[in-house]
Amino acid sequence: xxxxxxxxxxxxxxxxxxxxxxxxxxxxxxxxxxxxxxxxxxxxxxxxxxxxxxxxxxxxxxxxxxxxxxxxxxxxxxxxxxxxxxxxxxxxx
Amino acid sequence: xxxxxxxxxxxxxxxxxxxxxxxxxxxxxxxxxxxxxxxxxxxxxxxxxxxxxxxxxxxxxxxxxxxxxxxxxxxxxxxxxxxxxxxxxxxxx
DNA sequence: TCATTATTTCGTTTATTAGCGAAATAACAA
DNA sequence: TTGTTATTTCGCTAATAAACGAAATAATGA
Numbered sequence: 001x002x003x004x005x006x007x008x009x010x011x012x013x014x015x016x017x018x019x020x021x022x023x024x025x026x027x028x029x030x031x032x033x034x035x036x037x038x039x040x041x042x043x044x045x046x047x048x049x050x051x052x053x054x055x056x057x058x059x060x061x062x063x064x065x066x067x068x069x070x071x072x073x074x075x076x077x078x079x080x081x082x083x084x085x086x087x088x089x090x091x092x093x
Numbered sequence: 094x095x096x097x098x099x100x101x102x103x104x105x106x107x108x109x110x111x112x113x114x115x116x117x118x119x120x121x122x123x124x125x126x127x128x129x130x131x132x133x134x135x136x137x138x139x140x141x142x143x144x145x146x147x148x149x150x151x152x153x154x155x156x157x158x159x160x161x162x163x164x165x166x167x168x169x170x171x172x173x174x175x176x177x178x179x180x181x182x183x184x185x186x
Numbered sequence: 187t188c189a190t191t192a193t194t195t196c197g198t199t200t201a202t203t204a205g206c207g208a209a210a211t212a213a214c215a216a
Numbered sequence: 217t218t219g220t221t222a223t224t225t226c227g228c229t230a231a232t233a234a235a236c237g238a239a240a241t242a243a244t245g246a
Contacts, residue, residue: 002104005098005101005102005107006102008098008101008102009098009099009101009102010203010204011095012204014098017175018175021174021175021176021177021178022178026222026223027222027223027224028221028222028223031223036204036205036206037205037206037207038222038223038224039205039206039207039208039223039224039225039226040204040205040206041223042223042224042225043203043204043205043224043225044204045223045224046224058212058213058223059213060212060213060214060221060222061212061213061214061220061221061222061223062213062221062222062223063222063223063224067175069175069176072172072175072176073176075172076169076172076173076176079165079168079169079172080169081114082110082111082114082160082162082165083114083162083165083166083169084114085114085115103233103234105234119192119193120192120193120194121191121192121193124193129234129235129236130235130236130237131192131193131194132193132194132195132196132235132236132237132238133234133235133236134193135193135194135195136194136195136233136234136235137234138193138194139194140233151193151242151243152243153191153192153242153243153244154190154191154192154193154242154243154244155191155192155193155243156192156193156194
């Protein structure tokens, strides 16, 4: 989960995830929408892959990225954990 | 929300939040539990405050930190956004 | 006022991260 | 095989972030 939090700390990477929530996209398509070089973007992809937030499929020379929603769900569970078992008196609404 | 994601990217800061979910604690009490110097910890507190994830109250020379659960809830909402409006065919369960 | 305790700020060093362009890799078509 | 397109890796520089100890601040009690 540490890798996931780390991946989410970059605005560029969060924007990539936002794009992928709507549809799968190729590396090039993502690069066209963002204002960073392709090599920089590739580095971001590596971070997202390390967190298992995205997966890839290759077709020819083209690589398509898609969002791993299950990992996003795990993240939600992890954050919900910060809300349960709260201080006395304040029974978790 | 960018400040929140940034704050969560540090394992030390996430541990502080975990401690605060159970009970409010003073800076010194938190320092006793963690293996980093007090000045370092103070820096982490600043990041958490910038994200509004914690709030403080002073009593004498002692400063007590508490978790702002409302911001955690906002975070949840933001992450849930990554799951809604997904690709065709996959109607968000 | 002076000393004490709790915490923060400051200055510095070290480590990590983001960005770039150039070169390498991979798949495929001609 | 050669060339083309898509993407990644590499080497580098610049910007950020984490850590420390020392000094500063703040509140209080003697």
